[in-house]
Amino acid sequence: MDKPLVSIVVAIYKSERFLDKLITSIIRQTYPNLDVILVDDGSPDESGAVCDRYAAEDRRIRVIHKPNGGTCDARNKGIELARGEYLVIIDGDDWLAPDYIEYLLRLIQRPGVNMSMTDSVFTTRDLKQNEEDKVVDLTSEEAIAEIIYPWIPIGPWNKMYSMKSLKDAGITFSTKWSGEGLYYSTMAAQAAGKVAMGHRRIYYYRLDNENSGLTHYNVEMGTNALENIKFIKDSLTIRTPKTINACDWHIWKNYGYTLFLIIATGRQNELADLYSDCIRNMRKRLPGVLLKSEMRPKSKAKMLMKGLFPVCWAKRDLRRETEARKRDQAAKNGGN
Known part of the structure; x- marks a missing residue:
């Protein structure tokens, strides 16, 4: 060859x-x-x-x-x-x-x-x-x-x-x-x-680069991600139930991601309209993504809880991510 x-x-x-x-x-x-x-x-x-x-x-x-x-x-x-x-x-x-x-x-x-x-x-x-x-x-x-x-x-x-x-x-x-x-x-x-x-x-x-966008909480990353997946959906030429349902699931997921970032940065009051819009869309879009997405049953059970209690779930994710970052830093310090 x-x-x-x-x-x-x-x-x-x-x-x-x-x-x-x-x-x-x-x-x-x-x-x-x-x-x-x-x-x-x-x-x-x-x-x-x-x-x-x-x-x-x-x-x-x-x-x-x-x-x-x-x-x-x-x-x-x-x-x-x-x-x-x-x-x-x-x-x-x-x-x-x-x-x-x-x-x-x-x-x-x-x-x-x-x-x-x-x-x-x-x-x-x-x-x-x-x-x-x-x-x-x-x-x-x-x-x-x-x-x-x-x-x-x-x-x-x-x-x-x-x-x-x-x-x-x-x-x-x-x-x-x-x-x-x-x-x-x-x-x-x-x-x-x-x-x-x-x-x-x-x-x-690498998950431990402090200069990476993924290691900093930035609400604009969430809103940009939302616009990005909507743009992708509109750009698809292979428009089948399989691909469109995947896009709709990802849109729902990104409303949750944006909500997470708002809470992580403590901007609930400053971004009250966006905060409410994320919660509303998490709940409004939940039946459709549960019914049409190809996620596994275990994942759909988590989706149900996340959609019904989006703020509680976002705070749970924030606690877990904070703990993971502390472990990363401890491991990094231990290796120095």
Whole structure:
């Protein structure tokens, strides 16, 4: 079998202390034919200098320095310059298992497949490998549902894409909303025709980066996520009960997420209208998502409680997340 060129695009901003681990994990991949594009998105720290140092040592690496324009803009710039037949997109604070490229490439080279993905990743809270791997081929409709519910991690980083499929469909990262990975992955799955999904963990997702948007409570992340999933629903060309019901479930979920963020930031009075709107939609949309979504019975039981008592459930989630972050910090301090 030939060894096609695989492009790796990394958008980098305030990632200086994570880059050695990330870039080392890239250059030590078991699959060597790589086109590595590191996009320094106007980072104010020494991230750009770190990238330049590695580029001087490995001719597979190119560095792009640009004014800060956000993650989506940086990724789009990197993808524009990609030379590979296939593409992967990585966050600047994470790192890769040695067989990350080799595994996803093996999946995407199955007959008729234009996108591959794994349904599970390592996190800094869970470093155990899945005992068994299981690979299935999905239709675009099935893959869209997998991504939107989501039954798999929704970011772009646990996936490999055919560059031809992306270019033919004109797919780029939307700069309108947060949650950009969900839009990109959904549109790519829609264009792919067939998607191969495996179960092996090959990506390490960091939960302890204080500069990450996911470690800070921001109500605008919730409202943007709501607009994003509504935009995705309107953008679908594969409009079947399966895909539309998945979108409706995700819209309901994001009302709960926005409510959680309002409570976490203590802005119930300041954002009283939005606060009430989230509660109202959690209850109003509950019968539809319980009836039509493909969530498992155990999950639907939790959905029922969440929809009936949205504020209590959000406060419960906040307590659990606070405890988890304390454990993360204790483990981090213990490792220093």
